[in-house]
Amino acid sequence: SAEQLFKDKNAGPTIETVAELIKSGKAKKIMIMCGAGISTAAGIPDFRSPGTGIYNNLRKYNLPYPEAIFDIDYFKENPEPFYALAKELYPTKFKPTLTHYFITLLHRKNILLRCFTQNIDTLERIAGLPDDKIVEAHGSFARSECLHCYAEADPDRVREAVFGEEIPKCSSCKVGLVKPCITFFGECLPVKFFEYLDDFLYCDLLIVIGTSLQVQPFASLVDRVESPTIRLLINREPIYEYFDFEGIYSEISRDAFYKGDCDDGIRKLAELIGWQDELEELYTIG
Numbered sequence: 001s002a003e004q005l006f007k008d009k010n011a012g013p014t015i016e017t018v019a020e021l022i023k024s025g026k027a028k029k030i031m032i033m034c035g036a037g038i039s040t041a042a043g044i045p046d047f048r049s050p051g052t053g054i055y056n057n058l059r060k061y062n063l064p065y066p067e068a069i070f071d072i073d074y075f076k077e078n079p080e081p082f083y084a085l086a087k088e089l090y091p092t093k094f095k096p097t098l099t100h101y102f103i104t105l106l107h108r109k110n111i112l113l114r115c116f117t118q119n120i121d122t123l124e125r126i127a128g129l130p131d132d133k134i135v136e137a138h139g140s141f142a143r144s145e146c147l148h149c150y151a152e153a154d155p156d157r158v159r160e161a162v163f164g165e166e167i168p169k170c171s172s173c174k175v176g177l178v179k180p181c182i183t184f185f186g187e188c189l190p191v192k193f194f195e196y197l198d199d200f201l202y203c204d205l206l207i208v209i210g211t212s213l214q215v216q217p218f219a220s221l222v223d224r225v226e227s228p229t230i231r232l233l234i235n236r237e238p239i240y241e242y243f244d245f246e247g248i249y250s251e252i253s254r255d256a257f258y259k260g261d262c263d264d265g266i267r268k269l270a271e272l273i274g275w276q277d278e279l280e281e282l283y284t285i286g
């Protein structure tokens with residue numbers, strides 16, 4: 001049919017195309033953008049998946065709206081809901097997933113330009129990515145500080161408070177509320193986010209994994225990667241606001257989509273490149 005012909009004519013790249021780019025050595029500066037979807041397999045819920053997402057399970061906190069739990073003005077008045085949730089999210093018992101280790105493998109092969117993550121679980125660090133390769137766009141639990149005098153809080157004291165169900169208070173000024181350096185709605189992103197923005201202009205492949213791309217300014221980073229640089233989305237659901245998988249808006253699509261679980265997509269990508277043993281070993285020894 002004409003529609004089918006049209007589709008075939010504009011058939012864009014696939015995960016096989018991406019594997020070939022990496023295997024052939026053409027892709028040397030790979031950008032990774034990731035979200036909560038890469039940590040669900042580690043037991044950390046994402047935010048928006050129907051039923052299991054964090055935003056669907058906050059009724060007990062009587063919030064005015066779900067995102068209030070990460071809103072800086074709401075937090076200053078009512079820190080309790082965030083700290084109750086922090087107890088579930090605090091990076092202690094979670095192990096990085098196969099996807100985290102694939103990103104580490106890219107780094108070990110010297111073809112990772114940067115990993116921009118929205119996640120606050122620090123699993124990229126635990127999987128062995130060095131600090132200069134990671135941009136935690138929404139901060140993380142790694143540091144905490146006082147909202148009044150900005151003194152850095154002792155991480156052990158914060159952890160004790162989180163698990164002791166107390167609200168951590170500043171040990172310097174004695175009055176301020178202590179908050180992990182997670183980017184709340186209403187706060188600006190870490191300086192590092194802006195320092196590395198140009199990476200998107202120089203990368204030769206973008207892989208977006210496990211995110212709904214609902215939150216700005218992170219989501220619009222995908223548009224900073226200029227055509228014809230290929231962009232691969234690995235996600236349970238497609239995202240049409242940013243990607244043109246069928247080549248409807250442009251002569252030839254440059255966007256590939258792998259629909260499914262991150263770890264399945266990553267395992268397939270690794271197999272196509274010939275890295276399956278290395279990846280499984282890295283995942284096993286951790």
Ligand code: APR
Nearest residue numbers: 035036037040046047048118210211212213235236261262
């Ligand atoms: N494999 C593949 N995709 C998955 C998996 C999985 N195992 N688990 C979830 N997903 C997909 C979901 O279908 C969804 O499209 O990952 C995406 C997760 O989207 P969100 O829950 O919105 O998480 P994220 O995109 O990281 O949210 C961005 O929202 O509240 C803010 O600051 C918070 O950083 C967070 C930001």
